[in-house]
Amino acid sequence: xxxxxxxxxxxxxxxxxxxxxxxxxxxxxxxxxxxxxxxxxxxxxxxxxxxxxxxxxxxxxxxxxxxxxxxxxxxxxxxxxxxxxxxxxxxxxxxxxxxxxxxxxxxxxxxxxxxxxxxxxxxxxxxxxxxxxxxxxxxxxxxxxxxxxxxxxxxxxxxxxxxxxxxxxxxxxxxxxxxxxxxxxxxxxxxxxxxxxxxxxxxxxxxxxxxxxxxxxxxxxxxxxxxxxxxxxxxxxxxxxxxxxxxxxxxxxxxxxxxxxxxxxxxxxxxxxxxxxxxxxxxxxxxxxxxx
Amino acid sequence: xxxxxxxxxxxxxxxxxxxxxxxxxxxxxxxxxxxxxxxxxxxxxxxxxxxxxxxxxxxxxxxxxxxxxxxxxxxxxxxxxxxxxxxxxxxxxxxxxxxxxxxxxxxxxxxxxxxxxxxxxxxxxxxxxxxxxxxxxxxxxxxxxxxxxxxxxxxxxxxxxxxxxxxxxxxxxxxxxxxxxxxxxxxxxxxxxxxxxxxxxxxxxxxxxxxxxxxxxxxxxxxxxxxxxxxxxxxxxxxxxxxxxxxxxxxxxxxxxxxxxxxxxxxxxxxxxxxxxxxxxxxxxxxxxxxx
Numbered sequence: 001x002x003x004x005x006x007x008x009x010x011x012x013x014x015x016x017x018x019x020x021x022x023x024x025x026x027x028x029x030x031x032x033x034x035x036x037x038x039x040x041x042x043x044x045x046x047x048x049x050x051x052x053x054x055x056x057x058x059x060x061x062x063x064x065x066x067x068x069x070x071x072x073x074x075x076x077x078x079x080x081x082x083x084x085x086x087x088x089x090x091x092x093x094x095x096x097x098x099x100x101x102x103x104x105x106x107x108x109x110x111x112x113x114x115x116x117x118x119x120x121x122x123x124x125x126x127x128x129x130x131x132x133x134x135x136x137x138x139x140x141x142x143x144x145x146x147x148x149x150x151x152x153x154x155x156x157x158x159x160x161x162x163x164x165x166x167x168x169x170x171x172x173x174x175x176x177x178x179x180x181x182x183x184x185x186x187x188x189x190x191x192x193x194x195x196x197x198x199x200x201x202x203x204x205x206x207x208x209x210x211x212x213x214x215x216x217x218x219x220x221x222x223x224x225x226x227x228x229x230x231x232x233x234x235x236x237x238x239x240x241x242x243x244x245x246x247x248x249x250x251x252x253x254x255x256x257x258x259x260x261x262x263x264x265x266x267x268x269x270x271x272x273x274x275x276x277x278x279x280x281x282x283x284x285x286x287x288x289x290x291x292x
Numbered sequence: 293x294x295x296x297x298x299x300x301x302x303x304x305x306x307x308x309x310x311x312x313x314x315x316x317x318x319x320x321x322x323x324x325x326x327x328x329x330x331x332x333x334x335x336x337x338x339x340x341x342x343x344x345x346x347x348x349x350x351x352x353x354x355x356x357x358x359x360x361x362x363x364x365x366x367x368x369x370x371x372x373x374x375x376x377x378x379x380x381x382x383x384x385x386x387x388x389x390x391x392x393x394x395x396x397x398x399x400x401x402x403x404x405x406x407x408x409x410x411x412x413x414x415x416x417x418x419x420x421x422x423x424x425x426x427x428x429x430x431x432x433x434x435x436x437x438x439x440x441x442x443x444x445x446x447x448x449x450x451x452x453x454x455x456x457x458x459x460x461x462x463x464x465x466x467x468x469x470x471x472x473x474x475x476x477x478x479x480x481x482x483x484x485x486x487x488x489x490x491x492x493x494x495x496x497x498x499x500x501x502x503x504x505x506x507x508x509x510x511x512x513x514x515x516x517x518x519x520x521x522x523x524x525x526x527x528x529x530x531x532x533x534x535x536x537x538x539x540x541x542x543x544x545x546x547x548x549x550x551x552x553x554x555x556x557x558x559x560x561x562x563x564x565x566x567x568x569x570x571x572x573x574x575x576x577x578x579x580x581x582x583x584x
Contacts, residue, residue, distance in 0.1 A: 032553050039557040046552075064555045075561045151443030155472035159517050160524050168529045176524070180447035193552055194543075206532050207552050208544040216530045216543035225451050227523040232452050232468070235515060237460045238508045240498050251486075251508035252500040260338075260485055260499050261324050263356045265331040269367045 001187045002148040004033055004048040005177055006114045007170045008126040008138050010163050012205070013116050013197040016174040017048045018148075018182070020189035034193040035060055037074050037117075040203040045074065045083060045117035046195055050148035051110040051131075052102075055094055059111065062090040080117065080125040081137075087115050088133035095133070112147040117197065124199050152184045153177030167196050167205075172220070179221050192217070294440035295473045295480045296325055296340040298406045299462045300418040300430045302455050304497070305408050305489040308466040309340045310440075310474070312481035326485040327352055329366050329409075332495040337366065337375060337409035338487060342440035343402040343423070344394075347386055351403065354382040372409065372417040373429075379407050380425035387425070404439040409489065416491050444476045445469030459488050459497075464512070471513050484509070 004017040017033040031053060037045040047063070049056035063074050063086065077083035091111065099109045109131055116126035116138075126138040128145040138145060143161055146154065153176075160173050171194060181188050196206040210217045242250030252258065296309040309325040323345060329337040339355070341348035355366050355378065369375035383403065391401045401423055408418035408430075418430040420437040430437060435453055438446065445468075452465050463486060473480050488498040502509045534542030544550060 034552055036552040036554045037557070038554065039561055042557075042561075060555075074555075075557050149443075151441075151476070152447050154476045155444050155447075156520070156524075158475055159520055169525075171530065172524065172527055176527075183450055184443070184446045195552060204552070206544070207550060208532075208548070209550040209552075210543075213537065214543065215537060215539070216541050219541065220527060223527060224523070227526070228448070228451055228520075231516070231519040231523065232448075232464065233461075234519075235464055235512060238463065240500075245505065245507055247507070249508050249511065251502075251506070252498070256500070258499060258501040260326055260328040260487060260496070260501075262328045262330065263352075263366075265329070265334075265367050269331055269334075 001185075002033055002050045003146070003150065003153065003178060003181045003185075003188045004050055004114055004148055005144060005146045005150075005153065005157070005174050006046070006048065006116050006126055007144040007157075007161060007165075007174065008116065008124065009143065009161075009165045009167065009170050012167050012199045012201075013046075013118075013124055013126060014167060014170040014174055015046045015048060015114070015116065015193075015195040015197075016171075016178055017193050018178065018188045019191055019193070020187060021053050022187055028189075030189075030191075032193055034195065036195070036204060036207075037063075038204055039075060041120070042202060043075075043083075043117065043119045044197060044201070044203055045080075045115070045119075046197070047087065048114040048147065050112050052107070055091075055098065055109065055111045058094040058098070059087070059090045059113070062093055063087060066090060066093070077119065079122055080119055080127070083117075083119065084115055084127045084129060084135050084137075087113060087127075087129050088135055091129060091131065092133040095131070114145050114147055118199065118202060120202055124197065149181055149185045149188055152181040156180065167198065171196060175217060175220050176224055179217075179224060293477075293479045294325055294342040295438070295442065295445065295470060295477075296342055296406055296440055297436060297438045297442075297445065297449070297466050297469055298338070298340065298408050298418055299436040299449075299453060299457075299466065300408065300416065301435065301453075301457045301459065301462050304459050304491045304493075305338075305410075305416055305418060306459060306462040306466055307338045307340060307406070307408065307485075307487040307489075308463075308470055309485050310470065310480045311483055311485070312479060313345050314479055320481075322481075322483075324485055326487065328487070328496060328499075329355075330496055331367060333412070334494060335367075335375075335409065335411045336489060336493070336495055337372075337407070337411075338489070339379065340406040340439065342404050344399070347383075347390065347401065347403045350386045350390070351379070351382045351405070354385055355379060358382060358385070369411065371414055372411055372419070375409075375411065376407055376419045376421060376427050376429075379405060379419075379421050380427055383421060383423065384425040387423070406437050406439055410491065410494060412494055416489065441473055441477045441480055444473040448472065459490065463488060467509060467512050468516055471509075471516060 007014045021031040022028040035047045113129035118124040129135040192210040198205040238251035241254035299306045313323040314320040327339045405421035410416040421427040484502040490497040528541045530543035533546040
């Protein structure tokens with residue numbers, strides 16, 4: 001389904017997308033999800049899409065060519081908010097054209113968009129545009145947006161990203177987030193597009209297309225996995241029969257009365273030598289159960 | 293929505309479930325998702341459910357009380373495969389009773405089940421039962437099942453779990469997987485049920501109900517997060533202008549020709565002092581762009 005993530009930190013913006021597209025497991029292909037609209041010195045805008053590919057392509061087409069009723073387009077919008085409306089309007093125009101026919105085939109009008117960048121005269125901004133053409137904006141408490149297969153890669157971002165994170169650190173974070181996703185879901189795949197934008201540059205700062213041979217990404221992939229295993233092995237084993245709850249690494253206490261929800265067997269099913277299931281303390285390591 | 297995970301390793305089984313249930317953000321409650329059917333010396337079976345709560349409860353009710361046509365039930369099934377069929381039959385019976393009425397209200401017949409344990413005479417086994425009452429079994433290449441909000445917690449399991457993992461290590465892995473999920477999705481919450489089963493014991497080995505005060509789980513939550521940040525900060529920063537692709541930490545090379553997909557501005561939009569967008573090398577740290 002794809003995975004795209006964008007982050008807004010103090011010094012600028014980071015955008016990362018994959019490029020796998022599929023119409024089922026026997027029809028897998030590549031399509032780059034990131035498009036850049038750059039007029040150096042005036043504006044630098046990045047669009048990333050997830051969802052139905054034909055809708056994504058039509059939206060791009062309309063944004064690139066369309067002057068709407070008020071003559072407003074992606075190149076003359078005065079603010080990012082206006083530019084986001086241009087994107088939203090394009091989505092609505094595609095909806096008008098295609099939604100009903102798609103519905104006839106049981107296909108949802110499925111598209112989600114990340115749109116960010118900077119227009120001369122204001123600060124850098126980041127938006128998420130929905131299939132209905134409306135949108136929300138990121139702010140200091142919501143530093144990132146994800147679209148597509150977002151869940152696998154969310155925990156690491158939640159743990160690591162802050163406003164003070166540098167652009168290189170945010171890029172690392174995005175790459176680790178993408179690595180978790182690539183390992184766990186085959187609808188996402190290489191190559192990746194990674195774009196860094198430094199505030200007030202009004203042009204792309206850095207860009208790289210990452211394939212299987214990219215040395216840095218391979219290093220992240222193997223290094224992150226190895227180190228995760230190492231800290232995992234370093235976590236102390238639980239103590240199941242601690243003398244008190246405050247003992248180090250106490251998971252359960254000896255004599256603790258924790259019980260799972262049980263269904264007791266019918267009396268007739270009990271083995272002759274077995275005892276009926278009494279309330280029992282199970283948080284003990286010794287094989288003999290305490291009889292009630 | 294809940295999150296439950298079960299793992300089958302060489303020495304036994306690990307089961308972990310949360311207990312949050314909700315019918316919207318203003319109706320959040322607690323319901324334990326794990327049920328134990330234990331006849332010591334004969335069988336130890338664990339059932340975990342995710343999905344529609346009324347369906348889950350009805351399935352439990354039927355399993356506990358129902359003798360089906362052949363007189364087969366959870367207590368006399370000769371194998372885990374038969375016992376899984378008892379569970380599947382209960383799901384189908386609830387479907388017969390409730391599915392149509394639910395559909396009238398636009399509600400899907402949504403239930404997923406993890407079912408595992410051991411019956412005397414065969415090895416421990418682990419199954420996932422679907423809403424249609426059919427099921428699949430875990431094997432040496434598929435060591436775990438997840439139901440509910442599974443995606444956040446999947447990457448760590450994929451990185452760490454093997455057949456040779458000890459029961460305590462597998463329990464740690466499940467707790468870290470749950471921690472990632474709890475942080476990222478508010479439809480899952482404490483307390484947790486954690487059950488360990490050692491092969492051939494034919495009774496629960498260890499059980500604990502984990503709440504906010506549990507010392508070990510709090511240690512995992514804070515320790516894991518801190519150590520993740522530490523190894524993250526230890527990852528080398530990328531080199532954007534490497535002399536060659538094989539240079540250490542080379543993300544992009546100086547003079548690299550990687551380009552994002554661009555849409556060029558119309559000639560009329562260009563600022564008088566700006567150059568039209570040529571093919572450019574952007575993978576450079578210096579602010580001056582190379583003019584084409």
